[in-house]
Structures are given as C-alpha cells and as structure tokens.
Amino acid sequence: MSASLNNEALQENQDLPKLENSYNSSNIAISSDGIESVGTLTIDSETIIFVNHVLLCSAIGLFGIVTNAINICVFIKQGLNTSINISLFSIALFDFMKIFAMQSINIVSNPLVIGLVGSRMILDAFYLIGGWPAACAHRISLFITVYMTAERCLCVSFPLKIRTWITPRVAFRTVSVIVLVNILTLIPEYTTIYIDWVVVPGRNTSTLGLVFTSNRPAMQGLTFIIHAIFLFVGIIVVVSLTLGLVLLIRRKSE
Secondary structure, three states: OHHHHHHHHHHHEEEEHHHHEEEEEEEEEEEEEEEEEEEOOOOOOHHHHHHHHHHHHHHHHHHHHHHHHHHHHHHHOOOOOOHHHHHHHHHHHHHHHHHHHHHHHHHHOHHHHHHHHOOOOHHHHHHHHHHHHHHHHHHHHHHHHHHHHHHHHHHOOOOOOOOHHHHHHHHHHHHHHHHHHHOOOHHHOOOEEEEEEEOOOOOOOOEEEEEEEEOOOHHHOHHHHHHHHHHHHHHHHHHHHHHHHOOOOHHHOO
C-alpha cells in the first residue's frame, strides 16, 4: 500500500514541472476540470506609436491648427486696437505655433518615416526643432493667461480707471516682454546642442542628429529646471488670481 502511494507521489512530482513549463510558455489556465488555454494579445511599440502619435495626436493637432488659424484671422479682422484682442490674438498665435511644432514630431514619429530615413536619430533632431519651441510657446500662452487674469481682477477692482492703465500699447509691451523672457530661457540648451549630419551606427549613411558641445555637462538640465519653475509659478499665479477674481465678484455683488 505504501509503495503504491510513493509511486503515485513520484509520478505527480514528475508531471508538475511539465504543467508549470506549459503554463509559462503558452499562458494556459489550470482548473479543477482540466486545462483551458488563454489567448494573449501582443501589441508592439511601433503599433502604439502609430496609433497614438500618427493617427490620434495628428488628428487632434490638425483640428487645433485649423481652429487657431481661424481665431487669428478673426482677431486681425476685428483689429488689434484693444488690450483683450491683443492678448487673445497672442494666445491663438502661440498655440498655433505650439501645435504646429508638435505636429512635426508626430510626423517623424511615424515608423514609415523612420524606416525611410533608416534611423530613429531623426527624432533627436526634432528635440530641438519641435520639442523646445513647443514648450516655449506653451509657457508664453500660460503667462499671457496670467496677464489677462490679472487684468480682469483690475477691471473688477477699478472699473473706471482700468482703461487708462491698461492700454493697447501696455498690452503689446507686456506680451513682448513675456515672449522675450521665455525665449531667453532656451539659451542654455541651444548653445550646447546643435543639429548636424551624423553617421548612423552600423550603416554607411548619415542623417540629421544632435551634436553636443564641450560645455554641455555644465548646462545640462538647466533649461528643463527653468521650464519646470516657470510652469509651476504660472499655474499657481493663474489659480490664485482666479480665486481672487471670484472673491472680488462675489464681494461686489453683495
């Protein structure tokens, strides 16, 4: 009797690795009734990039380009002779530039384009051509929004004096300063990296890629830190001014 039990236990131990290997290799589920196969869906990274960047992001970006182009034409037709028109025109313009820059990245992210070029190094070049210009345009739109929110607060607090304080000339100068300051923050990045023809590893071809200067280690990450600080400060100021505007309107209504 004991010998029979030992033989059964030995047989079970020998069969267990087989079941375990079969589970790991073919993803099968083991139940009390038997073994049931479970199908798996494998999606490669190129498919995800194609669907996300090339199809979805490009479609949304194209819609944004068209709508911002319409806004730009409308504000030009109305005339840039008021502070609010100058601000809204500037936001539409830099949103247009931001989306256009991102669309260029979506195009070169296409696996077909990468296959035609023969290397993913073309994406490195658009780090400078599209990446940082889009980030800069985004910050400019954010700080113009900060300026517009502050202007609305002044309108509620001093409704009779705001037209003498915020003139079209003041609005134009304020937007110009915002644009200049944000462009200057890109200097550390663009003085340590440039685009040039580089040899594709393992192939007898060249493509556009990034080339670093000798002082790159000292400047690396500086532009990103400035970018993060500007975004954080801008968002906090917009939220604070918006809350203040709500309180002012509620107080005035009482």
